Amino acid sequence: MIIIGIHNTGYFSSCAIFKDNELVFACPEERISRIKFDNQFPFQSIDIGLKQLDLSYDDVDEFVLSW
Numbered sequence: 001m002i003i004i005g006i007h008n009t010g011y012f013s014s015c016a017i018f019k020d021n022e023l024v025f026a027c028p029e030e031r032i033s034r035i036k037f038d039n040q041f042p043f044q045s046i047d048i049g050l051k052q053l054d055l056s057y058d059d060v061d062e063f064v065l066s067w
Contacts, residue, residue, distance in 0.1 A: 015045040025049040
């Protein structure tokens with residue numbers, strides 16, 4: 001089971017990818033965009049995480065959003 005956790009509230013957006021309930025990738029969006037305290041939706045972080053894990057959006061079972 002592939003789960004993508006997304007944090008996009010406040011001044012710091014990020015994503016985490018879990019595979020079979022184990023954290024396998026996590027990245028703040030500012031690391032990719034190079035914008036300090038980037039608060040945009042973490043599209044780039046998600047794309048890089050999926051690419052590194054050789055996955056696609058079709059492989060994702062759940063998206064979880066923090067609030």
